[in-house]
Amino acid sequence: MDPVTGKAQSRRAGGTPKTDDGEVPRLRREAEMKNRVLQLLGRITSRHTVEDMCRATVEGVRELLGFERAGLFLRDEETGLFKGTFGTGMDGRTTDERQLRLDVFPGTPEERIVNGSVIERGCKLGEPIAQPGEEDVKADLIGLRSDGRLFGILSVDNRMSRRPISDEELRHLTLMSQVFGNMLETSRARIALARGEERFRQVAENSGEWIWEVNADRRYTYSSPVVQAILGHQPEAICGTRMEDWFVEAEREAAVAQLAAAMEAGQPIPRFAIRHRHKDGYEVVLETSGIAVHDERGQLVCYRGSHRDVTRERDLESQLRHSQKIDAIGRLAGGIAHDFNNLLTAILGCGSLLLEEVKDNDPVREDIERIRTAGERAAALTRQLLAFSRRQVLHVQDLDLNEVVREMESLLRRTIGEDIELVTKLGTAVPRIETDADQIQQIILHLAINARDAMGDPHQLFRSTEIRQEVEQARMACGRKPKKLTIETLGAELNAAFCRKHVGMTAGLYAVLRISDTGVGMPREVRDHLFEPFFTTREVGRGSGLGLSTVYGIVKQMGGHIEVDSTLGQGTTFTIYLPLAAAKQAGKPASKGKEKPLQGKENILIVEDEDVVRNLTVRMLQTLGYRTVQARHGVEALEVCQSHPDPIDLVLTDMIMPQMNGKEFVEKLRGLGNKSKVLFVSGYSSEDTVGGKTIGVDTPLIQKPFTREQLAAKIREVLDRG
Numbered sequence: 001m002d003p004v005t006g007k008a009q010s011r012r013a014g015g016t017p018k019t020d021d022g023e024v025p026r027l028r029r030e031a032e033m034k035n036r037v038l039q040l041l042g043r044i045t046s047r048h049t050v051e052d053m054c055r056a057t058v059e060g061v062r063e064l065l066g067f068e069r070a071g072l073f074l075r076d077e078e079t080g081l082f083k084g085t086f087g088t089g090m091d092g093r094t095t096d097e098r099q100l101r102l103d104v105f106p107g108t109p110e111e112r113i114v115n116g117s118v119i120e121r122g123c124k125l126g127e128p129i130a131q132p133g134e135e136d137v138k139a140d141l142i143g144l145r146s147d148g149r150l151f152g153i154l155s156v157d158n159r160m161s162r163r164p165i166s167d168e169e170l171r172h173l174t175l176m177s178q179v180f181g182n183m184l185e186t187s188r189a190r191i192a193l194a195r196g197e198e199r200f201r202q203v204a205e206n207s208g209e210w211i212w213e214v215n216a217d218r219r220y221t222y223s224s225p226v227v228q229a230i231l232g233h234q235p236e237a238i239c240g241t242r243m244e245d246w247f248v249e250a251e252r253e254a255a256v257a258q259l260a261a262a263m264e265a266g267q268p269i270p271r272f273a274i275r276h277r278h279k280d281g282y283e284v285v286l287e288t289s290g291i292a293v294h295d296e297r298g299q300l301v302c303y304r305g306s307h308r309d310v311t312r313e314r315d316l317e318s319q320l321r322h323s324q325k326i327d328a329i330g331r332l333a334g335g336i337a338h339d340f341n342n343l344l345t346a347i348l349g350c351g352s353l354l355l356e357e358v359k360d361n362d363p364v365r366e367d368i369e370r371i372r373t374a375g376e377r378a379a380a381l382t383r384q385l386l387a388f389s390r391r392q393v394l395h396v397q398d399l400d401l402n403e404v405v406r407e408m409e410s411l412l413r414r415t416i417g418e419d420i421e422l423v424t425k426l427g428t429a430v431p432r433i434e435t436d437a438d439q440i441q442q443i444i445l446h447l448a449i450n451a452r453d454a455m456g457d458p459h460q461l462f463r464s465t466e467i468r469q470e471v472e473q474a475r476m477a478c479g480r481k482p483k484k485l486t487i488e489t490l491g492a493e494l495n496a497a498f499c500r501k502h503v504g505m506t507a508g509l510y511a512v513l514r515i516s517d518t519g520v521g522m523p524r525e526v527r528d529h530l531f532e533p534f535f536t537t538r539e540v541g542r543g544s545g546l547g548l549s550t551v552y553g554i555v556k557q558m559g560g561h562i563e564v565d566s567t568l569g570q571g572t573t574f575t576i577y578l579p580l581a582a583a584k585q586a587g588k589p590a591s592k593g594k595e596k597p598l599q600g601k602e603n604i605l606i607v608e609d610e611d612v613v614r615n616l617t618v619r620m621l622q623t624l625g626y627r628t629v630q631a632r633h634g635v636e637a638l639e640v641c642q643s644h645p646d647p648i649d650l651v652l653t654d655m656i657m658p659q660m661n662g663k664e665f666v667e668k669l670r671g672l673g674n675k676s677k678v679l680f681v682s683g684y685s686s687e688d689t690v691g692g693k694t695i696g697v698d699t700p701l702i703q704k705p706f707t708r709e710q711l712a713a714k715i716r717e718v719l720d721r722g
Contacts, residue, residue: 030168036064037176045183050074054085057154057180059094065173067156067165068092069139073102074152082110082153090160102153113143113153119170123155140165142173146181210286210307216300218243218259230286230309232279248275248283266292266300273310285311312501338656338682340382342610344705347375349616352708353623379705399433401489401511401578402426404440412485415445416452420483427490433511434581439554440513446551447515447574448485454519454572455483481518481571488514494577505561509580516573522566530564598712599625602649602719606630607637607665608681609657613704617652620708621715634660634668641674648676650719655682679718 040060047053054072061070071087084100104110109120120141139157143150154177158165210230213222219242223235231238231246238246244256255274262269269290275283290305351372358365405424413422490512499505522530531552551574555562559579566572604626608614611632618628629644631637634657641648651669653662660668666678680701702714 033065033169033172037172040064040176041179041183044180050184051085053180053184055094058086058088061154061156061173062088062092062094065169065176067169068158068160069156071097071155072152073100073155075150092160109141110153113141114150118143118174121170140170142170142177144177144181144184146178146185151181151184210309211304212307213302213304214243214290215302216263218263221302230284230307231276246276248277251275263292263300263303266294268292269303269305273314276307284309285314315501340378341704342613344375344379344382346612346616348372348379348705348707349613349620351375353616353619356623356708375705382705396434396436396581399435399437399440401430401433401440401513404437405444405487405489408441408444412444412448416448416485420452420455420485423484423486425486425488427488429491430489431491431509431511431580433578435558435578439558443513443551443554443576444487444515446548448487450548451485451515451517451519451572454517454521455485456519484518486514486516488512488516490514492577502561504556505577510560510577511580513576513578514573516571518571521568521570521572523568527564527566531562598709598716600716600719601625601627603627603629603644603646604650604652604715605637605640605644605648605676607632607634607651607653607657607662609633609654613654617711620711623708624712626715633657634662634665637665638668638672641669641676642672648674650715651676651678652715653678653680655680677718677721679715
């Protein structure tokens with residue numbers, strides 16, 4: 001039996017098969033056709049793009065398989081339409097026919113191909129429609145399939161010679177089309193994979209997140225280039241290391257346990273944040289998440305995920321929480337200071353009146369002096385509370401920061417002691433600022449005292465035994481350093497990037513005050529609570545815990561920003577950014593001229609809800625010669641103003657009162673046409689306005705607690721003002 005034709009064979013002598021004479025040419029033609037098909041497939045498989053494979057197919061069908069014309073249409077997976085690729089024109093050359101579309105209509109050969117037919121014969125396909133005189137020329141269609149899925153249609157014809165196409169030729173063409181389909185699908189898959197890899201590369205390289213892949217041992221097998229911006233290392237230095245190699249030691253054990261639990265169960269890595277070590281030594285907080293990748297058998301292959309740098313985000317959240325906590329405590333402190341100031345006004349006021357009546361040799365005088373001294377100390381404490389709560393009155397003036405530091409040098413040298421070297425580095429381009437000179441001096445003095453203590457005995461600075469031991473170990477490791485306090489001034493232009501990292505800051509020019517010491521530094525648990533009021537590391541009785549919180553409040557009220565950089569055993573640096581104008585103002589302090597008499601005979605209305613303070617104020621003013629009338633709140637004061645027979649020269653009104661506060665009372669008073677002068681009284685500063693004028697800035701204000709002399713001086717200042 002012939003293995004090719006299937007026909008019986010006879011044998012000659014010697015065992016050689018004997019074939020019918022008609023079979024030899026056919027077998028030769030078939031072998032030659034197979035050889036040409038193999039050559040065509042070789043051409044196709046040597047191409048690397050779909051376009052080149054389509055061109056090679058059309059040209060090979062014409063040149064190698066003997067068809068005069070060929071056309072190739074590929075199916076668009078998205079639309080289902082057949083779009084042209086290349087074809088053969090009437091001149092026998094390959095043409096670009098990607099603008100052509102093969103329409104499929106019901107009942108047509110094209111539809112039968114779509115429905116599963118392998119070959120459709122006698123189809124009228126021209127360019128794409130037969131031209132006049134060519135109506136009887138038929139084209140044949142071959143469906144191009146791979147794994148049973150139709151991906152294109154190949155059309156062939158012998159339009160020029162009108163030679164009929166045999167079934168044998170079409171069978172070889174069908175064989176070729178099957179191999180071509182497989183190659184085309186492989187090429188498409190390769191191209192799609194390359195495009196997917198390119199998309200992944202672009203996403204990984206341009207994403208702000210660190211994209212990674214790790215094996216079952218948590219070793220990095222891939223790291224996107226973003227790691228250099230996040231940790232300072234090249235991807236090559238990361239690959240091969242374990243994830244935990246980059247965790248900070250304090251959090252490593254807990255993080256590894258969480259990762260191992262998820263990976264052993266083949267579950268996604270839950271989103272969690274962990275601190276990593278940067279190449280330069282500092283820490284960054286990365287938020288980690290990942291998913292498990294399994295093979296077709298369900299075996300874990302690797303984990304893929306990302307690290308997102310949330311350091312700035314966490315810092316801002318921490319700043320915001322700290323700011324909100326400080327604001328809440330500040331409101332509480334301000335309320336306490338307000339009530340406390342009412343009590344102190346009575347204590348100091350009564351003390352000053354008693355001292356006026358008691359003779360110098362009276363034994364009671366010494367006790368009254370002690371009462372007044374204690375009241376003044378309590379008043380100083382309330383001023384610190386007001387500073388922290390940002391409710392103190394600022395007396396704004398144009399300042400040269402360098403000059404303020406120079407004026408304080410002698411005081412600072414006496415304060416810090418001879419064993420500490422004081423170094424000042426005053427910049428040459430420090431912008432002038434408009435703020436309260438006393439408050440700037442208070443900032444410098446507080447920080448200098450704090451620095452002095454930090455360079456002293458740690459046993460007096462920290463009451464916690466654990467912190468003492470931690471400090472001692474750090475000092476031993478760093479070595480003893482000379483005691484030095486450095487005060488530096490400079491100018492700085494803060495950009496938007498800096499301000500985005502700090503809540504409440506705006507870009508612009510700032511004056512910078514930097515105070516550094518070579519003291520013991522601070523551990524993290526101390527730095528986190530540094531500016532909170534009444535927080536102190538010292539023994540009971542060695543500090544109020546209001547020093548740094550006062551500094552914080554003053555800086556914030558000025559619209560500035562304060563940063564602290566402290567390393568255990570190496571010292572601390574406070575950097576203060578001061579804007580060119582203070583955030584809250586209270587007008588420039590009055591210039592000191594000749595002492596004016598404190599007495600007067602004008603009519604004064606005292607509006608105060610606290611009976612003790614009101615009665616005391618009335619008594620003070622009466623001893624100075626003034627005629628007084630009083631009211632408990634704004635509603636009663638309006639009635640007094642309308643019913644009083646004599647004009648009222650001055651209204652002395654508290655700000656916070658029941659029924660109608662001082663601001664509302666004065667606004668209604670002005671609405672009635674009353675032009676009496678007004679002096680507001682308050683326990684703290686206010687941003688309220690009356691008639692477009694800010695109370696305490698454009699409108700006179702006296703702060704509680706006050707003595708008789710202070711009240712008398714302020715009243716005369718307001719009455720004598722034009």
